[in-house]
Amino acid sequence: MNCNKNKNRLYHILEGMKGASLQRVSSKLSAAIVALICATIVIWAWEKTPDMSSLFPPLEQIGILYPGTSRLAPAGENSSVVNSTGSSSSKEIKHVSSLPSIDSSTACSKYVISDELKETPFGDEDCNYAKGKWVADTRRPFYSGSACKQWLSPMWACRLMQRTDFFYEDYRWQPQSCEMPEFSRNSFFKKMQNKTIAFVGDSLGRQQFQSLMCMVSGGEMSPEVEDVGKDYGLVKAPGALRPDGWAYRFPCTNTTILYYWSSSLCELEPLNKSDPATHYAMHLDRPVTFLKQHLPRFDVLVLNTGHHWNRDKFRGNRWEMYAGGVPVIDGKLVDLVNAKNFTLYSIVRWVDSQIMQHPKLKAFLRTMSPRHFVNGDWNTGGSCDNTVPLSNGSEVLQDGSSDHVAEAATKGTRVKLLDITALSKLRDEGHISKYTLRKKASQGIHDCLHWCLPGIPDSWNEILHAQI
Known part of the structure; x- marks a missing residue:
């Protein structure tokens, strides 16, 4: 009898323990589900509302784990998730661009200055x-030549033409003695927050400007970018085909990128203002008026000139050389080579004097972009039909610049040399060549001066980015 009572008592105790255990398990399970739901809501809201990022630490600090792993989810990782057995649970996603991923939910998410970039290395x-080699890189190009229509002129977008080989897009420049910082739109806007970068020069300067606009926007439509050309007097004059330049402001970081057309960098003064066909005094020792007016507003300045220093251009533009306020009629400056050398020296010295008053200004003189005409010039049947990358070699081994005039002009000044001549000389396949926007390739004039975009000028901007 006592045995039966003891058995019944033991049975009830075990049942009670079982119920309590189940209750505890149920309670823990419920708490885990609630925590998971809350975490999901917070992360979803975080991703959809970039402004919340200032209220929370980075995800990797919170300790969000990949399912089935014991490691933190790395920021921006493109590789597939690895499960607990070490096998890949999905196909590897190929990295096709060095640009960071973009949350399109808000305009400013493209230009967020991430905390991760605090450790981004700057240039050496x-x-x-300028000394190094071209290497293949599948992360190039930075933008699509058929998609960057907001900034890229169709006449330079070879993806819109009849050309079918685009291997020239898939290379990057690697300096020999140092690592070049990886370009990204975030790193650029971090460097250029609340700053202005100005390109002043000829059509090759305009190509570099358009290249940079495509690079920092990823080639995407950017309706939030403001046209601030009027602030710099860059408006189209009556009867003109285009304004003298363009200026655009990225409001999220207050960054302005502008270009001003000045093929000689000299001040041009009409000799007879009342005559529409007047000739112009080309003052070899005076910087273009635009620079004198707006230089204090610039943080980075990139100058270039060179290809307009020939008699045909002088006659077509009705330029008459002046120095010291008087016409150049004899002496060494009559020679256009000497005149160009004198102008570069004069303009660089003037900019150097301005840096004393504006010490935060970083100024660059970009060297000559090489031409690749063979069997004649642009107007005598010259061409550039090569489509094989690096057929002229891949390395630049020399220490000095191939543009000796520009190198000499900057020597002893605070104006830096943006040396792109020799490295661009190796890339004759990157020119526009015979291709046009027409249905059939042109049989006439070849363009072996300007470059396809995306293309070689993107590397110029990578080198510039490393030095600003």
């Missing part, structure tokens, strides 16, 4: 960026 002051 002592690096010779």
